[in-house]
Amino acid sequence: MSLLASKRGCHIWHRRLRCLPWREIPACWSKTVTRYSSSLQRDTSLKNTRNIGIIAHIDAGKTTTTERMLYYSGFTRRIGDVDDGSTVTDFLPAERARGITIQSAAVTFHWPPLGEGTTNKTEGPRSQTPHTINLIDTPGHADFTFEVIRSLRILDGAVCILDGVAGVEAQTEKVWAQANNWSIPRIVFVNKLDRDGASFERTTKEIGSRLRGWPIVCQIPWWEGGKGRFTGVGDAVNLCALKWAEGGDGKSIKSFTLQALEQEDPGLRTELIKARAALVEALCEHDEELLEKWLECNDDSLAIPAQSIRDSLRRCIIDGSGRVIPVFAGASFRNIGVQPLLDAVDDLLPDPTERPDPEISLGSVNGSLSDLLDGKISIVPSGNKHLARKSATPKALASKIEGCALAFKVVNDARRGVLVYVRVYSGSINSNAALWNSNLHVTERAQRLLQMQASDAIEISQIPAGQIGVIAGLKHARTGDTLVSYPGVNPKVGPPPPLNALQLRPIEVPPPVFFAAVEPHSLSEEKNVADILAILLREDPSLHVNVDEESGQMLISGMGELHLEIARDRLVKDFKAKATMGNIEISYRECVLSHTSTHRFVFDREVAGKKGKAGCEASIGPLDETATAVDHTVHRDGNAITIRIITPSPLDDSSAEGPSTPPELPLDLLQSSLINGAVAALARGPRRSFPLHASHATLTFDTTRDFFGPETSPAALSSAARLAVQAALQEALSKDAIGLMEPVMNVVISCDESSLGAIVHDLSSARGGHVLSLENDSADNQGDDGRTIDPSRIYAPPDPFASSSGTSRSAGPGQQRHVTARVPLKEMVGYLKHLRSLTGGRGTFIMSVDRFERLSGPREKAV
Ligand SMILES: Nc1nc2c(ncn2[C@@H]2O[C@H](COP(=O)(O)OP(=O)(O)OP(=O)(O)O)[C@@H](O)[C@H]2O)c(=O)[nH]1
Numbered sequence: 001m002s003l004l005a006s007k008r009g010c011h012i013w014h015r016r017l018r019c020l021p022w023r024e025i026p027a028c029w030s031k032t033v034t035r036y037s038s039s040l041q042r043d044t045s046l047k048n049t050r051n052i053g054i055i056a057h058i059d060a061g062k063t064t065t066t067e068r069m070l071y072y073s074g075f076t077r078r079i080g081d082v083d084d085g086s087t088v089t090d091f092l093p094a095e096r097a098r099g100i101t102i103q104s105a106a107v108t109f110h111w112p113p114l115g116e117g118t119t120n121k122t123e124g125p126r127s128q129t130p131h132t133i134n135l136i137d138t139p140g141h142a143d144f145t146f147e148v149i150r151s152l153r154i155l156d157g158a159v160c161i162l163d164g165v166a167g168v169e170a171q172t173e174k175v176w177a178q179a180n181n182w183s184i185p186r187i188v189f190v191n192k193l194d195r196d197g198a199s200f201e202r203t204t205k206e207i208g209s210r211l212r213g214w215p216i217v218c219q220i221p222w223w224e225g226g227k228g229r230f231t232g233v234g235d236a237v238n239l240c241a242l243k244w245a246e247g248g249d250g251k252s253i254k255s256f257t258l259q260a261l262e263q264e265d266p267g268l269r270t271e272l273i274k275a276r277a278a279l280v281e282a283l284c285e286h287d288e289e290l291l292e293k294w295l296e297c298n299d300d301s302l303a304i305p306a307q308s309i310r311d312s313l314r315r316c317i318i319d320g321s322g323r324v325i326p327v328f329a330g331a332s333f334r335n336i337g338v339q340p341l342l343d344a345v346d347d348l349l350p351d352p353t354e355r356p357d358p359e360i361s362l363g364s365v366n367g368s369l370s371d372l373l374d375g376k377i378s379i380v381p382s383g384n385k386h387l388a389r390k391s392a393t394p395k396a397l398a399s400k401i402e403g404c405a406l407a408f409k410v411v412n413d414a415r416r417g418v419l420v421y422v423r424v425y426s427g428s429i430n431s432n433a434a435l436w437n438s439n440l441h442v443t444e445r446a447q448r449l450l451q452m453q454a455s456d457a458i459e460i461s462q463i464p465a466g467q468i469g470v471i472a473g474l475k476h477a478r479t480g481d482t483l484v485s486y487p488g489v490n491p492k493v494g495p496p497p498p499l500n501a502l503q504l505r506p507i508e509v510p511p512p513v514f515f516a517a518v519e520p521h522s523l524s525e526e527k528n529v530a531d532i533l534a535i536l537l538r539e540d541p542s543l544h545v546n547v548d549e550e551s552g553q554m555l556i557s558g559m560g561e562l563h564l565e566i567a568r569d570r571l572v573k574d575f576k577a578k579a580t581m582g583n584i585e586i587s588y589r590e591c592v593l594s595h596t597s598t599h600r601f602v603f604d605r606e607v608a609g610k611k612g613k614a615g616c617e618a619s620i621g622p623l624d625e626t627a628t629a630v631d632h633t634v635h636r637d638g639n640a641i642t643i644r645i646i647t648p649s650p651l652d653d654s655s656a657e658g659p660s661t662p663p664e665l666p667l668d669l670l671q672s673s674l675i676n677g678a679v680a681a682l683a684r685g686p687r688r689s690f691p692l693h694a695s696h697a698t699l700t701f702d703t704t705r706d707f708f709g710p711e712t713s714p715a716a717l718s719s720a721a722r723l724a725v726q727a728a729l730q731e732a733l734s735k736d737a738i739g740l741m742e743p744v745m746n747v748v749i750s751c752d753e754s755s756l757g758a759i760v761h762d763l764s765s766a767r768g769g770h771v772l773s774l775e776n777d778s779a780d781n782q783g784d785d786g787r788t789i790d791p792s793r794i795y796a797p798p799d800p801f802a803s804s805s806g807t808s809r810s811a812g813p814g815q816q817r818h819v820t821a822r823v824p825l826k827e828m829v830g831y832l833k834h835l836r837s838l839t840g841g842r843g844t845f846i847m848s849v850d851r852f853e854r855l856s857g858p859r860e861k862a863v
Contacts, residue, residue: 046466047351048129051423053136053151055179056161057169061191065161065332065341066107066135068250072339073109073133079249079335106136106409106421106468108451111342125310127343134468136408138175146510146542146559149178150479153505154408154423154468157185157349159341164190164198164331168206170748170818170846176211176322183320185350187328189341193221194230194331197801204327204796206816208789213325216282216313219340220275220797221329226267227800233329233337234268236275237313238306241268242340250335258302271797277301278795279309286324287312310347318350352466358406358425361506362498369425369504372398397496403427403485405435405463406504407471410479410538412575416457418535419450420471422483425504428464429471435483436494438502440476443491447473478538480507497668511638511693512544512557513743513825513849516564517582518571520554525578529554532575536567543567546683546691557587561829586825588863589638589693589741589852590685592732595621598700599727603720612716615706616674616699618724620732623696632671638693638852641678643671646702662707673714674699677721686726686733688863693741693852697725740860743825746850748818749835751843756817758838768859769823822850824859 054062070076110130136155138148152158158179162168179186190203200221207215219233222241232243232253241261245252261269280301284291290304290312297303316324328344330337357368367377375395409421422429429435431449436442450457450470463469477483482504486495494500520529533545533556544557558564561584568581602615623640633642645667678699682692699721706712706720732738747769751759756774763769828847835843855863 046353046464048126048131049134049351049466050131050345050349051134051136051154051156051352051466051468052345052349053138053155053158053184054161055138055148055152055158055172055175055186057163057166057171060161060163060166060169060172061332062138062161065159065189065191065338068332068335068338069111069133069135069342070107070109072250072342073111074113075107075109106134106452106470108132108134108468111346125307125343125347127346129346131346133342133345136468147540148175149507150408152178152182152184153507154406155182155184156352156355157187157345159345160186160188162188162190162203162207164193164200164203164329165195167199167203167816168210170750170844173210173748174846174848180320180322183356185317185320185348186322187317187326187341187344187348188215189328189330189337191330191332191337193329194334194336198230199799199801200329201796201799205791205794207325207327208794209791211322211325212789213322214282214286214789215325215327215794215796216279216316217275217795217797218279218313218326218344219329219337220268220271222265222268223800226265230331230334230336233340234272234275235340236272236279237309239272239276239302241265241272244334244336248335250338253339273302275795275797280304282795283309283312283316283324286316289315314348314350317348318354320356358505361501361503363501365498369404372502373401373426375399397499400488400495401427401484401486401499403429403433403465404502404504405429405483407477407479407481407483410477412535412539416450416472418472418474418538419452420474420477421452421468422463422471423468424463424465426465427485428462429469429483429485431461433485434487434491435471435474435477435485436489436491436500437477437481437483438494438500439478439481441494441500442476443494444474444476446471446485476538478541480509480541509541510559510849511743511852512542512559513587514559514561514564514584515555515557515587516568516584518545518554518556519580519582521578521580526552529571529577529579532571532577535575536570540567548684548689556581586743586829588688588690588743588855590687590690591693591739591741591854592620592622592695592729593737593739594732594735595619596728596731596735596737599724599731601720601724601727602706603716603723605716605719607713607715607719610713611711612713612719613708613711614713614716614720615708616677616701616717616720616724617706618678618697618699618721618728620695620697620725620728623694634675636675636679637682637691639682640696641675641682642696642698643674644698644700645670646700646704648704662703664710665707665712669714670701670717673717674701674721676714677718677723678725680718681722681725681729685738686729687738688740690740692729697728699724740855740863741852742855742859742863744822744850744853745825745828745847747821747823747828747845747847749821749843749845750816750818751835751839753817755839755843756819759819759835759843762834762838763819763821763823767823767827769821769827771819771821773818773820775818775820823847824853825849826862 054066056062067079071079111133112127112130114130136151138151160172160176162172188207190200192198193200204215204217218237219235221230222232222234222243223229224231232241234241239258241256243254243256244250256264258269258272280294284294290308293304293308294301313326317326326344326348328337328341330341332338357370360367360369360372365377371377375398403424404426405422405424407420407422411419413419429446429449431446433446434443435446437444449460449463450472451460452470457470460469482502484495484502489495518529520526533554537543537545542559546555556564556567558567564584571577571579571581596619598617598619600615600617604613606612633640678697682695682697685692749759760771764771831845835845
């Protein structure tokens, strides 16, 4: 019924304007289809799968665009609205209340919708075949950058949405650079072109100057009559223009050929021909194949088939270097431009098989997953006599890996419990498989596998390599953990070492710089609050919780004020914990200024009704980054911990490397127990209870002296290590050798030339900052790989409103400047308000932790 109605509406629209027949517009752009269900056969072919993310600055329109994508794909029956809190992807109450995306939501849909398009086509646009699109919506606020990075590493491609008014913003640059690091192929969508002050030309030039790649304009905006309402786009790839019906749901679109444009809008036609020439010329600079085609066509850029251009665009972006950036235009809020953008996702972005092999780490060994599976990485540890004797080859050991997946998101679902989103990298994860968590060293069963559609789910039996899915029922897995299916092993010990330490695409969690105390309202509520915090930590590993051993006080720390405010909302409003969160304060650090003597501690106490006894010796000093690591050294939270195990000289096996520990105390268990104890001691400094930083603890365990048979349990070892390190810290305190450190931020401020002086003065005089650089958009822009982007060589259609609205920012007082500075975090608290007043509301900034710096005398007193 709705299908008929929508078609009829379109026909009327076509007749009235005497343009092209209905069939010229891809059917999928306008039909309403029913949502797919588990009974429908899903196209799981990897060639037709796109794992993509949407990245951008806060408020650029990611959620608004996603909602349209879901609507046009037939996934939803109405368009959700960010402003009235009815979106599908922002489904946490805190997200809906604030209108921002906090956690990236993953959603699967098809484009074109299933049942449409031609299947099994061997040539022509890929977008004529239904593709499974796994879409990850990522947050744009700087406090959640870590969430973006975590999502980025599992993506095969990304759509970067820019606000056509604000242009390229600081956060976009930051996420763009991260996407370069992960080599993610990208296309850009310039959104909000309906708004006053929008400038496609300026934004395109900024893409060149600030994102440091060559923008290739694939679509140009269509302003009604050249200067009127934003009504559609000119498509330089397919040589046509698309006009959206005013005020509709975006399904009524008229297509005009170049010929039809002669009558409809000759100005647009002329510009479209220019755009095609510029597109071909720019691509030919990067792609020999297209150059040959162009020569074959006698240098006639209009004669080159659209498919050749699509293929060339694909080739140019597939390496993920960002050197070529296809640019599309639209206004998703007005429902303009989203369907061709979806086509571009199918046509230009890669499928999982076209992506580079994921990197892995196995303890200290790094490599790629396929090298591991092909037996090219030596994984038989020389000290492991058992494996060596069985002459198990690396290939034989690795080939037993049935599936390997990365948990990229954990969500607590009110109905289904904790859901773990995974991307599978090899083999498959099967329902009910035993999964070894190589971060936590536990085995868990994948009780149920689901395909998520934002808040809806379909049960599936398998998640194959290349796909994204959800595992329900896991009790431990956290965001960022690697899960390995390795049948036939003891669930307690997992795959043979070092496979039990296999990590996919490991990333570092940045240090938290704000903290707040969490006070449960009653003693009986303590356990509940601790459980809820544990779920929040599983969801977001950039949150940290420390419980003070002595006072029992819980401290939660995170990346920014908003980050902790959201954690508080989740705790109190979503989970209904009876607890109060105290003021959000800066998380300073303590550091050890000189080396202490060694302190031995023998722990001898009953723990949970079991006797525990273990000894350990510890000393601590400042961290020397230049020193070469000896013994077993690990780095945790900015500190180093060295474990020395002293054993009687090896008796039986002179070829064995490393100390031979008592059989009931395997070396890795001994080391990890001691490390856990040291980490706990370093989490709370002796002077002001701030965590230690830049300190180096050395722990010695002498098996003849510190080992007491079965009583030396992991818990006793950790306690002995903690108390020995604490004793060393107390010595440092008594010698006045504990200093304070503060987080110093790397700040990038974007402002007009006219506010630059006031900002720089304020930063360096009032805030104790150091200005590092002052850039402008027209500066000589050299990319990381040394490529220089000359903005004057970038094609972009002229903006009809540029001169009248004064939006040009290329020269004069309106020119955009970017101030990079290092400023203590303390001086940046509440800075946005101040910046707004200095810049008449136009300035924006982003910041990230640069380092911790020792506080000087007067600043120390102010803490
Ligand atoms: N005029 C206009 N407004 C838009 C357009 N796209 C989005 N908006 C508005 O811009 C605001 C931000 O849109 P969102 O979709 O929430 O932006 P976002 O990028 O998801 O923001 P975060 O989730 O906070 O990162 C909302 O008020 C939208 O209605 C557009 O094309 N034109």
